[in-house]
Amino acid sequence: MREGLMMDDYPLSLTAIATRAELYAPRRPVTFRRPDGSVGRLTLGECAERAHRLAGALRAAGIGPGDPVATLMWNQPEHLEAYFALPAMGALIHTLNPRLHPDELSFIVNDAEDRAIIVDGSLLDVFESFSDARAFSPVIVVHHEGDDDLPEGYVDYEQFIADAEPLAWPEPHERAAAAICYTSGTTGRPKGVVYSHRALVLHSIVGGLPDANDLCSQDVILPVVPMFHANAWGLIYSAALLGAGLALPGPKLDAVSVLDLMQEARVTRSAGVPTVWMAVQEALDAEPDRWDLSALSGLLVGGSAVPPSLLRGMDRHGLTIVQGWGMTETSPLASVCRLPAELADADPETQIAYRARQGTSLPMIELRARSDDGQLIPWDDTAMGELEVRGPWVAKAYLGGAGAEKFTDDGWFCTGDIVTLNAEGNIRICDRSKDLVKSGGEWISSVDLENLLMSHEDVAEAAVIAIPDEKWGERPLAVVVPREGSAPDPESLREHLAAQYAKWQIPERFEFVDEIPRTATGKFKKTTLREQFVDTAV
Numbered sequence: 001m002r003e004g005l006m007m008d009d010y011p012l013s014l015t016a017i018a019t020r021a022e023l024y025a026p027r028r029p030v031t032f033r034r035p036d037g038s039v040g041r042l043t044l045g046e047c048a049e050r051a052h053r054l055a056g057a058l059r060a061a062g063i064g065p066g067d068p069v070a071t072l073m074w075n076q077p078e079h080l081e082a083y084f085a086l087p088a089m090g091a092l093i094h095t096l097n098p099r100l101h102p103d104e105l106s107f108i109v110n111d112a113e114d115r116a117i118i119v120d121g122s123l124l125d126v127f128e129s130f131s132d133a134r135a136f137s138p139v140i141v142v143h144h145e146g147d148d149d150l151p152e153g154y155v156d157y158e159q160f161i162a163d164a165e166p167l168a169w170p171e172p173h174e175r176a177a178a179a180i181c182y183t184s185g186t187t188g189r190p191k192g193v194v195y196s197h198r199a200l201v202l203h204s205i206v207g208g209l210p211d212a213n214d215l216c217s218q219d220v221i222l223p224v225v226p227m228f229h230a231n232a233w234g235l236i237y238s239a240a241l242l243g244a245g246l247a248l249p250g251p252k253l254d255a256v257s258v259l260d261l262m263q264e265a266r267v268t269r270s271a272g273v274p275t276v277w278m279a280v281q282e283a284l285d286a287e288p289d290r291w292d293l294s295a296l297s298g299l300l301v302g303g304s305a306v307p308p309s310l311l312r313g314m315d316r317h318g319l320t321i322v323q324g325w326g327m328t329e330t331s332p333l334a335s336v337c338r339l340p341a342e343l344a345d346a347d348p349e350t351q352i353a354y355r356a357r358q359g360t361s362l363p364m365i366e367l368r369a370r371s372d373d374g375q376l377i378p379w380d381d382t383a384m385g386e387l388e389v390r391g392p393w394v395a396k397a398y399l400g401g402a403g404a405e406k407f408t409d410d411g412w413f414c415t416g417d418i419v420t421l422n423a424e425g426n427i428r429i430c431d432r433s434k435d436l437v438k439s440g441g442e443w444i445s446s447v448d449l450e451n452l453l454m455s456h457e458d459v460a461e462a463a464v465i466a467i468p469d470e471k472w473g474e475r476p477l478a479v480v481v482p483r484e485g486s487a488p489d490p491e492s493l494r495e496h497l498a499a500q501y502a503k504w505q506i507p508e509r510f511e512f513v514d515e516i517p518r519t520a521t522g523k524f525k526k527t528t529l530r531e532q533f534v535d536t537a538v
């Protein structure tokens, strides 16, 4: 090989991203809301400076290169400081999801071999539910005004960093590990994904592109998606890289709190799972003039399928949703759905149908899908297969070699998502493989049924699960949350579905509930629904 003569050894590191924020965007705002509802303000420069002191204090406490340090925090400035400090000092940031079961958290902190932990004061009870599992040292607590005194053995975050010698960032290797995040266990035991600096840097750059999240230095980004959920979809590092401001909402993610903060911080971009935006839409429908959202221009929505009814509903408020798809294993952003130029003048319903797709892969991400018999499916939008993915920010293995069957011999990762691909390779997710309903040998997509049900005027939310059936193998069962003040009857819902579905695809059974249980990342928890309804199946 004749080599190029460029500085190819320059490391693509998060250190460079943290330094960039510090040097070029020190005055950009970091607005945050505390658990008690109070709003505070810092800047990217102040957070970066505090990150140097946090790193110095951690180094003095014995944390060195390659050591994982857990965080149990909301989207808050101290979490941003840990996002900067830990990878930049050569350690690993391991974000913990406080909504997981204590047994799962115990398993995760031991599997990752976490050395120390930083905890928000409002999460001390969660911490104490698994703190016996491991000897963390130190345990650093972000203590809020008015909270009880810290118990013995815990260190106050502000005291910890107050007099610390700021650590100058060492130059890391781009392949060095920078962060750990566990898959949330929607499908079996949580597995650790270990991100490299290089992967997260490339992900942050590409994630900012106009056809991806479309971010720039003028933006103020409000990640509703938690910083413990797959790196907050890359928005934190993209913001630092580009010099965009941040609005960090803390624990309160109800619609009114989110909308208040959007107004207060003049937010331009936000991101989160569909259930968050369904609640926001309801609040806006009820009080369309309450909030000044004139700065807000886009919402990135993903994590589960975006129902067309939500796209339409938010369009009515002048808020454009763009759908993305990804997984913890893909850092997570792998595809984004932007309307192709050819459809710019198409009728609204054609556009909505396109925008309800999961999108085209980001540059450098390759996609393919294989049917049950192992053959690659054609890009004809009809054949269904399991999606596989490869690229520079996709995991090549899990921590400790778990889940090896998810990686193919020729270097692809099997997602477990069942898709069709259109002629441009744009993904349409039909289901997760374990959620598909197989009735009389034919597949029924629960996502499609849910979307159509949620477009019924009396339906707020709907989830479809498979229940065993003697004659057909499986049948779909629809769990429905009625819109406030309405009481839809199964017959009208069946009629609504009959407009697009064959008779055999329409559920016989409808169950009406007040709410659908959520996973730790805010998705419909179908495992719980199955437990709840399968026993009572007729």
Ligand code: ADP
Pocket (backbone or CB within 6 Å): 183, 184, 185, 186, 187, 230, 301, 302, 303, 304, 305, 306, 323, 324, 325, 326, 327, 328, 329, 332, 358, 415, 416, 417, 429, 431, 432, 519, 521, 523
């Ligand atoms: P988990 O769901 O196990 O908590 P992740 O947060 O990594 O783990 O979720 C990844 C999965 O979420 C994908 O495999 C896919 O099933 C689902 N998903 C993500 N984005 C979308 C989307 N836009 N539409 C449909 N499903 C999605």
